Amino acid sequence: MSSLPKRIIRETERLISDPVPGITATPHEENLRYFDVLLDGPSGSPYENGVFKLELFLPDDYPMAPPMVRFLTKIYHPNIDRLGRICLDVLKNNWSPALQIRTILLSIQALLSSPNPDDPLANEVADEWKNNHDKAIQTAREWTAQYAK
């Protein structure tokens, strides 16, 4: 492991000493840039009561480059594809070094509350979301009950 910037140590410490409600992020023992994340589905969304597993990796040029985040738990969401990749502006173009792990995970939680089918990553899900909204919500709920626990 090459050196770990102070900023990452500080963030890790903060994440653990003062965790965000509904979010836990644990660094791997072998690689402190790699985090296991557990994220509670936001209440009032079809993902309520689900606990989603994600992986998060801080690249070497972090914080100049955004962290890489991916869902490991299967999820039915127009902006998250089969492989768990997430379509979220702050993870790509709108990344700023002033953001941090904590804010990114909160953004992802917010994305679960308000999906954006007009900028889809999973096209079929997005179509369903727009054309047959009730059924899409139903499927999301079923997937949550089945996989996210």
Add this chain to the structure above:
Amino acid sequence: MNFNSNINEVSDPSDWDNCKLPSLSNLDSLLRCQICKDFLNAPVLTNCGHVFCSICIRRTISNSNKCPLCLEETYESSLRKVLILDNIVKWFNNNRNDLLKNLSIDLVNDSQNDSSSDISVISELNGNGNVNVNGNEGKKEKEEVQDNLVECPICGVFMTPDEIQGKHIDQCLKNPNGSTNRNTKRTTSRSFFKNSSSSDESTTPKNTKKRQINIQLQPNSIKKKQRIPNLDTSISTNKLKEKLNYYKLPINGKRNELEQRMKEFINLYNANLDSINPVSDISLISKLKKWESLINNNIHSQNNNNIHSDTNSNNSSANSSPPITFDEETIRRHQNEHKSWNKKNKNHYEDLIKIARMNMQKQKNKQLINNEDNNNNNKHHIDDDELSDIDTELIT
């Protein structure tokens, strides 16, 4: 919060949470750069009114011309240094530990605490007789004193008018710091800091001097220096080497390494001009070396270390061919530094991980209780076993 004390090198606004004045954590976080989360170093102001470390924002801007806080367009040419803030941050940083120490809630009750600090002040004063208690300590104290004493206009010590007009004023004019001090028993805010920092050799003797000199003034040598203009990446490799040579930088490596090196040096150099106490060009070059060996190190470990595999990069960086730039010795030294850092903080990391795992387990347990039917895959079970092991370890 006890594990905060384990890493002294890494300070955090939350350090104030358990002191007598927890709101200081707000000040603490306001004085930090939003990019590196460390205290502002040579702060600069953007057009949109945000402040960052000069080097942080310069590195950011060489990636993309956006302010990290508001995403407004920001250009290097519009950055302006804020010297007073540099002063403020330096003061805060220098006095942070003392403040924390003095504001910590300890088991000794307050009155006892006060009297003990009084005694130590007195003994300190008796010890070296010439501690200079200046008079501008705040009105309250002055009022108390004004009944029968007046302040010496030179050294600020309170004494009777007769004394000042007699011997003292002559003495004081000759040697302002060597005046004898009568009014010593009062614990003033200044002696409070003096007392607390007396163990710190570097701050005490210079205190008065520093206070007068360095406010918002950069050394003259820095004023003559011109900023290096941004690198024109279309110049020929030879020209680039010439340029590197001009600043006494190494000229080995591939074209893009040369470019990177030049860019980083320009950032370091220009950021240094924004600092209230800038460093010499030579230490800039050594900073650059450190930066470059870090980058090289990272490139090597990156090759062996992608997001979905858990390869142990410790081995990979040791086995990889030596980086192309800079002498091997420096690089080895840096690697050793990294290793010793990791070694030193291993326990701390482990503690952090344990605590996080415990939190995870709590969450999992909650889940398990909620959902009776078990649909977990094998990996989950393994995790659970590991976790319960750790749990029992902690309990015993």
